[in-house]
Amino acid sequence: QTLSADKIREITAGVDKAAVLANEAESRHWPSHGLDYAETRFSKLDGITTENVGELGLAWSHGLNSRRGVEATPIVVDGVMFVTASWSIVHALDARSGEALWVYDPKVPRDYAYKGCCDVVNRGVALHRGKVFVGTYDGRLVAIDAATGEPIWEQDTVIDRAKSYTITGAPRIYNGKVIIGNGGAEFGVRGYITAYDAETGAQIWRWFSVPGDPAKPFEDISMARAAATWDPSAKYWEAGGGGTMWDSMAFDPELNLMYVGTGNGSPWNRHMRSPGGGDNLYLASIVALNPDTGAYVWHYQQTPGDSWDYTSAQHIILAELPIDGRTRKVLLHAPKNGFFYVIDRTNGEFLSAEPFVEVTWAEGYDANGRPIEAPGARAKDKAWETIPSAFGAHNWHPMSFNPQTGLVYIPAQGVPLTQQHDPDFKLDTHLPGRPHSNLGWNLGHMLNTVAPKAKPFGHLLAWDPVKQEEAWRQEYVSPWNGGTLTTAGNLVFQGTADGRFIAYDAGSGATLWQTPVGSGVVAAPATYEVDGRQYVSVAVGWGGVYGMLERATERVGPGRIYTFAVGAKAPMPATVTNTRTTLVAGVTYDPEHVTEGAGLYVSNCLFCHGVPGINNGGNIPNLAYSEAGILTNAAAIVFSDALKERGMPNFADKLSEDELTRIIAFIQGTADAVRP
Ligand SMILES: O=C(O)c1cc(C(=O)O)c2c(n1)C(=O)C(=O)c1cc(C(=O)O)[nH]c1-2
Numbered sequence: 001q002t003l004s005a006d007k008i009r010e011i012t013a014g015v016d017k018a019a020v021l022a023n024e025a026e027s028r029h030w031p032s033h034g035l036d037y038a039e040t041r042f043s044k045l046d047g048i049t050t051e052n053v054g055e056l057g058l059a060w061s062h063g064l065n066s067r068r069g070v071e072a073t074p075i076v077v078d079g080v081m082f083v084t085a086s087w088s089i090v091h092a093l094d095a096r097s098g099e100a101l102w103v104y105d106p107k108v109p110r111d112y113a114y115k116g117c118c119d120v121v122n123r124g125v126a127l128h129r130g131k132v133f134v135g136t137y138d139g140r141l142v143a144i145d146a147a148t149g150e151p152i153w154e155q156d157t158v159i160d161r162a163k164s165y166t167i168t169g170a171p172r173i174y175n176g177k178v179i180i181g182n183g184g185a186e187f188g189v190r191g192y193i194t195a196y197d198a199e200t201g202a203q204i205w206r207w208f209s210v211p212g213d214p215a216k217p218f219e220d221i222s223m224a225r226a227a228a229t230w231d232p233s234a235k236y237w238e239a240g241g242g243g244t245m246w247d248s249m250a251f252d253p254e255l256n257l258m259y260v261g262t263g264n265g266s267p268w269n270r271h272m273r274s275p276g277g278g279d280n281l282y283l284a285s286i287v288a289l290n291p292d293t294g295a296y297v298w299h300y301q302q303t304p305g306d307s308w309d310y311t312s313a314q315h316i317i318l319a320e321l322p323i324d325g326r327t328r329k330v331l332l333h334a335p336k337n338g339f340f341y342v343i344d345r346t347n348g349e350f351l352s353a354e355p356f357v358e359v360t361w362a363e364g365y366d367a368n369g370r371p372i373e374a375p376g377a378r379a380k381d382k383a384w385e386t387i388p389s390a391f392g393a394h395n396w397h398p399m400s401f402n403p404q405t406g407l408v409y410i411p412a413q414g415v416p417l418t419q420q421h422d423p424d425f426k427l428d429t430h431l432p433g434r435p436h437s438n439l440g441w442n443l444g445h446m447l448n449t450v451a452p453k454a455k456p457f458g459h460l461l462a463w464d465p466v467k468q469e470e471a472w473r474q475e476y477v478s479p480w481n482g483g484t485l486t487t488a489g490n491l492v493f494q495g496t497a498d499g500r501f502i503a504y505d506a507g508s509g510a511t512l513w514q515t516p517v518g519s520g521v522v523a524a525p526a527t528y529e530v531d532g533r534q535y536v537s538v539a540v541g542w543g544g545v546y547g548m549l550e551r552a553t554e555r556v557g558p559g560r561i562y563t564f565a566v567g568a569k570a571p572m573p574a575t576v577t578n579t580r581t582t583l584v585a586g587v588t589y590d591p592e593h594v595t596e597g598a599g600l601y602v603s604n605c606l607f608c609h610g611v612p613g614i615n616n617g618g619n620i621p622n623l624a625y626s627e628a629g630i631l632t633n634a635a636a637i638v639f640s641d642a643l644k645e646r647g648m649p650n651f652a653d654k655l656s657e658d659e660l661t662r663i664i665a666f667i668q669g670t671a672d673a674v675r676p
Pocket residue numbers: 071117118119121166167168169182183184185186244246263264309311390391392395396543544545546
């Protein structure tokens with residue numbers, strides 16, 4: 001039966017702080033992004049177990065009309081589901097049948113894609129007292145009527161429209177406030193996080209993560225302290241500084257503290273940003289804030305003076321763990337830099353950090369919680385192969401913590417990247433579209449300045465946070481696998497880059513069930529109960545920053561949400577196969593243009609189209625697999641609005657015809673070089 005607007009209104013009106021807390025007893029619903037305020041993604045439902053998981057079948061699937069990355073965790077309450085797809089579009093569905101209730105499209109201008117680093121993705125909505133909240137890729141926060149999909153209020157979160165601010169993260173609701181940060185630290189921005197009144201949309205507080213122009217008054221005492229850790233000689237505030245809080249938050253209602261992970265430096269290269277060194281607070285840190293006032297309470301910096309895009313914006317989990325003979329309230333974190341951290345969340349005290357993948361930038365942490373950096377890792381005079389790379393040992397893909405096994409399930413990976421100091425980089429020429437954008441590094445992933453020591457890999461890692469060691473792992477053919485879910489049925493669920501959805505035994509790691517799902521998976525699953533039956537849903541759609549560049553499956557279906565239940569028998573939808581598999585040939589070019597074309601390609605094309613000729617492309621065409629005619633007539637696309645609706649900007653004011661000729665030489669030249 002279709003859910004009426006009145007029924008949806010009645011169901012969603014009851015979702016508030018008390019309801020989210022009450023849900024912790026049984027996890028019948030999935031009312032907030034990480035399931036609970038602690039963001040454990042551990043469901044107490046045990047209708048699906050290691051015994052019956054083999055009988056899982058498709059209950060329903062629903063197309064999301066989305067050709068780019070789908071990163072959202074669905075929110076589900078009493079059979080009403082809200083999930084987002086690319087371009088921040090919200091879908092309301094009946095979780096019993098998959099039937100569409102409404103669709104809300106915030107109409108993000110499609111050429112805004114060029115202002116973001118990492119695909120036009122969205123990680124989901126928040127729900128509170130009859131309203132659904134979504135952050136849009138172009139930086140707005142919108143409150144929508146949960147019953148009808150009509151917008152109620154909208155706020156522009158962007159402080160400076162000349163800069164490249166985006167939103168990809170899911171808002172969180174703490175104490176009746178909608179809290180959202182922004183992305184953009186690859187393009188020169190200053191990070192901040194803002195709280196709005198859920199009812200009215202009025203702004204309540206804003207906390208900046210890095211200092212602004214020291215000639216102006218500091219916003220608060222935390223900024224005065226931070227400024228002392230930056231060298232002002234390069235005028236970091238003009239480049240922005242970075243520290244964007246683009247994804248993770250968690251909330252401890254007893255301590256009344258919220259936690260947020262801050263991002264990388266902007267530009268990446270500290271030699272450029274703060275030439276005299278310094279920790280550059282509060283980059284790459286966990287920060288505790290008062291959720292009612294935004295006041296800074298404590299911080300722990302994981303990567304002092306970040307120079308590697310080692311954002312700490314990855315998923316935060318709160319747990320109680322026995323440490324040295326007593327139970328402590330801890331915060332668990334596995335950020336990009338490859339170390340697994342256990343921190344006392346009452347005061348920020350460092351408890352431990354151990355590498356969970358191969359790490360080259362640091363040898364470990366001292367007793368005070370400071371990393372012991374590897375000599376040469378800052379690549380001043382010599383290129384450095386950094387592992388993990390900017391793709392992260394673990395990126396935004398949520399992990400989960402099962403208190404029954406005591407294990408954290410991490411979508412882990414190793415993707416090397418060579419960074420080389422770029423002496424020609426100038427802060428005042430760091431605008432998007434300039435060579436090397438706002439990074440300040442030559443990136444050898446692209447230019448192959450140093451041969452990689454390691455091949456990219458991905459695995460599901462079951463990590464014991466008390467012993468700080470691996471319990472088990474499952475290897476994958478590719479990095480960039482989906483987020484995880486764990487349940488009281490002793491299960492772990494994960495989608496993979498090669499297009500499967502898998503259930504494992506949470507204790508042993510044995511594979512118990514799997515199904516193909518038509519596309520690579522990056523999002524995390526959710527589970528919930530409707531009419532006494534447990535369902536597991538996962539939104540599928542290959543994408544995100546690595547997903548734009550490379551793919552591990554020939555299946556390229558559009559975004560879709562799948563819902564599984566024991567004994568369900570709906571037929572799986574048809575899949576789509578990638579047909580772009582032939583390297584381009586026959587485009588004439590001047591070989592002298594190839595090297596220059598490479599630099600232009602990196603700063604203008606790489607972030608979306610990937611490395612020509614590698615792995616035949618992700619969810620955006622790899623241009624080395626084009627028809628020759630596309631390259632010879634490229635000007636008709638590049639200097640027009642022809643593909644604007646798909647996110648390809650008009651480059652008329654960004655590139656000259658001569659520059660385009662060089663880019664095409666690079667694409668055809670690379671295709672010729674990699675052809676077997
Ligand atoms: O520095 C930033 O502001 C920022 C923002 C985002 C984002 O908003 O998606 C990503 C990153 N950085 C980033 O470094 C990164 O690896 C990344 C991956 C993804 C993704 O959705 O796949 N987003 C982002």
